[in-house]
Amino acid sequence: MGQVAWKGLFLSFFDYKTEKYVIAKNKKVGILFRVVQLSLLAYLVGWVFVVKKGYQETDTSIQSSIITKLKGVAFTNTSELGERLWDVVDYVIPPQGENVFFVVTNLIVTPNQRQGTCPESFGIPDAECLKNSDCPEGEPVVAGNGVKTGRCLKTGAVNATCEIFAWCPIEKKKNPKIPLLGKAENFTVYIKNSIRFPKFDFSKTNILETDESYLKSCRYSKDDHYCPIFHLGKIVSWAGSEFQSMAIEGGVIGIQIEWNCNLDKPASECHPHYSFARLDNKERSVSSGYNFRFAKYYRDAKGNDYRTMFKAYGIRFDIMVTGKAGKFNIIPTIINIGSGLALMGAGAFFCDLVLLYLIKKSNFYRDKKFEDVKSASKMSLNVKVNGQPKSKSQNDLDQVRLQPLEA
Ligand SMILES: Nc1ncnc2c1ncn2[C@@H]1O[C@H](COP(=O)(O)OP(=O)(O)OP(=O)(O)O)[C@@H](O)[C@H]1O
Numbered sequence: 001m002g003q004v005a006w007k008g009l010f011l012s013f014f015d016y017k018t019e020k021y022v023i024a025k026n027k028k029v030g031i032l033f034r035v036v037q038l039s040l041l042a043y044l045v046g047w048v049f050v051v052k053k054g055y056q057e058t059d060t061s062i063q064s065s066i067i068t069k070l071k072g073v074a075f076t077n078t079s080e081l082g083e084r085l086w087d088v089v090d091y092v093i094p095p096q097g098e099n100v101f102f103v104v105t106n107l108i109v110t111p112n113q114r115q116g117t118c119p120e121s122f123g124i125p126d127a128e129c130l131k132n133s134d135c136p137e138g139e140p141v142v143a144g145n146g147v148k149t150g151r152c153l154k155t156g157a158v159n160a161t162c163e164i165f166a167w168c169p170i171e172k173k174k175n176p177k178i179p180l181l182g183k184a185e186n187f188t189v190y191i192k193n194s195i196r197f198p199k200f201d202f203s204k205t206n207i208l209e210t211d212e213s214y215l216k217s218c219r220y221s222k223d224d225h226y227c228p229i230f231h232l233g234k235i236v237s238w239a240g241s242e243f244q245s246m247a248i249e250g251g252v253i254g255i256q257i258e259w260n261c262n263l264d265k266p267a268s269e270c271h272p273h274y275s276f277a278r279l280d281n282k283e284r285s286v287s288s289g290y291n292f293r294f295a296k297y298y299r300d301a302k303g304n305d306y307r308t309m310f311k312a313y314g315i316r317f318d319i320m321v322t323g324k325a326g327k328f329n330i331i332p333t334i335i336n337i338g339s340g341l342a343l344m345g346a347g348a349f350f351c352d353l354v355l356l357y358l359i360k361k362s363n364f365y366r367d368k369k370f371e372d373v374k375s376a377s378k379m380s381l382n383v384k385v386n387g388q389p390k391s392k393s394q395n396d397l398d399q400v401r402l403q404p405l406e407a
Pocket of ligand 1: 069070071188212213
């Protein structure tokens with residue numbers, strides 16, 4: 001590079017470059033621009049700042065503990081069990097009071113089961129037989145109750161099933177159509193929930209510091225958020241089901257506790273919100289309902305074991321806690337204002353598109369905005385330098401380089 005070129009480069013370093021604006025006196029595009037600007041401003045203020053609280057730092061990693069306790073008793077009188085009183089220890093499983101608890105609502109009771117031989121129940125394909133060889137000795141019945149003894153027993157007029165070695169007698173298949181513990185509808189559950197937002201070191205519980213007698217008598221309602229004693233029947237009805245029909249086959253109910261806390265306001269304004277939903281299939285089908293089996297074991301005077309087996313149908317309650325806390329912080333405020341202003345730029349870009357390409361006079365505005373600079377190769381002129389032809393563009397460039405820079 002020559003000395004003059006270096007000098008030109010050096011002087012251009014001190015030039016000040018400013019943008020040139022084209023003011024389009026077009027009312028339609030002008031109005032459109034203001035409308036776009038106003039909409040973006042409304043979005044920024046209304047949605048980003050007022051609704052979504054874009055000026056707040058948030059904490060969604062809620063820490064929570066749940067303790068539950070049920071209360072209520074029910075009296076039943078059945079042929080298998082006689083007169084019986086059921087209290088919490090009988091119908092709540094597990095008894096510890098966790099965030100998932102099961103309340104027994106219906107039962108198939110099979111008392112006095114002893115180890116011995118008896119016919120397998122009907123309706124199990126693997127246990128159907130015509131002759132003894134269909135029941136190989138020692139083979140377990142698939143989805144059945146015991147192992148085959150090698151004998152085929154004709155118990156009915158036509159049906160025959162394999163004899164099995166099992167806890168006999170085998171359980172009856174049908175569950176009562178009137179739920180045995182339908183009175184569980186009136187039981188109450190006490191839900192103790194403590195939460196913490198670690199980012200803001202903020203803790204709260206769903207119980208107000210009142211005397212114990214209040215807890216004994218109060219019941220949760222939509223107006224009383226701080227009574228954590230819930231009537232089971234009401235929980236099921238708020239979840240959109242009917243307790244007595246759900247109690248026959250059982251099911252799953254979700255209790256959601258939501259804590260949305262604006263920590264720019266006093267802590268007393270941060271409340272729990274409860275919602276209830278049925279989580280298993282509402283329609284009666286193979287996939288709906290919930291049941292399991294358990295037994296209570298005894299030993300008679302001769303030292304032989306026997307048991308009472310229960311097939312328990314019931315409602316499982318799953319308590320889930322979610323939450324979000326927010327508090328003013330300058331960083332998200334600046335980020336949201338910045339992205340809002342950048343969006344304003346997108347508005348101008350959109351109006352440029354309309355002005356330059358979509359309206360009738362777009363050609364006119366395009367000519368004003370863009371200056372055509374002819375391609376250097378097209379403008380080539382044969383100028384001889386040292387006997388060699390030289391293009392106009394090269395010539396021009398040389399001239400530009402050689403021109404003294406003006407202020
Ligand atoms: N499911 C419930 N329905 C109605 N009241 C309840 C229920 N669970 C607990 N309570 C009452 O709430 C209060 C606080 O219960 P907490 O378990 O902390 O105390 P407690 O003295 O161990 O209760 P309790 O001995 O009565 O089970 C007690 O007065 C208790 O009787």
